[in-house]
Amino acid sequence: MSYMRTIFLSIEFVGTAYVGWQNQTNGLAVQEVVESALAQVLKQKVRIHSSGRTDAGVHARGMAVHFKTASDIPLQAFRDGANRFLPADVVIREVREMPEGFHARYSAKGKWYRYTIYLGDVRSPLSAQTAWHLRGNLNLDLLRSAAWFLVGKHDFQAFRSSGCVAKTSVREIFKIDVTADREFVYIDIKGSGFLRNMVRIIAGTLVEVGQGKRPVNDLQKLLQGEKGVICGPTAPAHGLCLQEVWY
Numbered sequence: 001m002s003y004m005r006t007i008f009l010s011i012e013f014v015g016t017a018y019v020g021w022q023n024q025t026n027g028l029a030v031q032e033v034v035e036s037a038l039a040q041v042l043k044q045k046v047r048i049h050s051s052g053r054t055d056a057g058v059h060a061r062g063m064a065v066h067f068k069t070a071s072d073i074p075l076q077a078f079r080d081g082a083n084r085f086l087p088a089d090v091v092i093r094e095v096r097e098m099p100e101g102f103h104a105r106y107s108a109k110g111k112w113y114r115y116t117i118y119l120g121d122v123r124s125p126l127s128a129q130t131a132w133h134l135r136g137n138l139n140l141d142l143l144r145s146a147a148w149f150l151v152g153k154h155d156f157q158a159f160r161s162s163g164c165v166a167k168t169s170v171r172e173i174f175k176i177d178v179t180a181d182r183e184f185v186y187i188d189i190k191g192s193g194f195l196r197n198m199v200r201i202i203a204g205t206l207v208e209v210g211q212g213k214r215p216v217n218d219l220q221k222l223l224q225g226e227k228g229v230i231c232g233p234t235a236p237a238h239g240l241c242l243q244e245v246w247y
Contacts, residue, residue: 004068006102010094011063016129021054037085042071051104051245057237064245066104112243115187115203132239138210146209147176149219158222160195205232
C-alpha cells in the first residue's frame with residue numbers, strides 16, 4: 001500500500017456566487033469547485049475535509065482544509081496546478097504537508113471571523129458584496145461594552161440558529177475587537193469555535209446596542225437565558241468573512 005500524504009490548503013474565496021462551502025444539491029458550493037480543480041491535477045477523485053462550514057454568501061480569506069493523496073508531486077504543484085482550474089473568485093493561497101493524524105476540523109485550536117459594516121450615507125458598489133450597509137450612527141463605545149460580556153466560556157444557546165445541530169452550545173470567545181476605519185466598522189471575533197450563524201447573530205445584536213435600540217446588559221441576559229430577552233436580527237451573510245483558522 002502506498003504512503004498517503006496529508007495535504008493542508010488555505011483557501012480564499014468570495015462567497016457571493018455559492019450556496020456555501022459544503023457540497024449541496026441545491027447549487028454550486030465552493031468545496032465542489034476546489035475538489036474538481038484538484039481532481040484535474042491528480043487525475044482522480046478528491047475528497048477534502050474542511051475546518052467548518054460557511055453559509056451562502058459568506059466569504060473566506062483563510063478557509064482551512066485537508067485531503068489525503070498518494071501523489072508525490074511537489075507541494076507547490078498542488079497550489080499552482082489547482083489554481084489554473086479554479087474560477088476567479090476562488091484561490092488556494094497556501095499549501096503544506098501535515099503529519100499523520102492531522103484533521104482540518106478536529107485539530108483546529110480557534111477561528112477568527114470578521115464582520116464588516118459600511119456606514120456611508122450613500123451605497124457603495126465596491127463594498128456591496130462584502131459589507132452590511134447601515135445608515136445612521138453606531139455608538140462604538142456601547143458596542144464594545146456589550147461585546148465584553150461575550151468574552152470567555154459561555155453557553156451561547158441564544159446565539160445559534162434553529163438549524164444548528166451542534167451537540168453542545170458551550171463555546172469560548174477569546175477576544176472581540178470593534179474598530180473603525182472611516183466609514184467602515186469591523187467586528188473581529190476570535191474563539192474556539194462557533195455555532196451556526198453565531199457570529200452573524202452576535203453582530204446583529206451588537207448593532208442594535210450601538211444604535212441605542214437595546215441596553216448593553218441585554219447581552220449578559222441572553223447568555224443567562226433570561227426569559228423575554230431575544231437576540232437581534234441575524235446580520236446579512238455577505239458582511240462575514242472567515243479570516244483565519246489556528247492549529
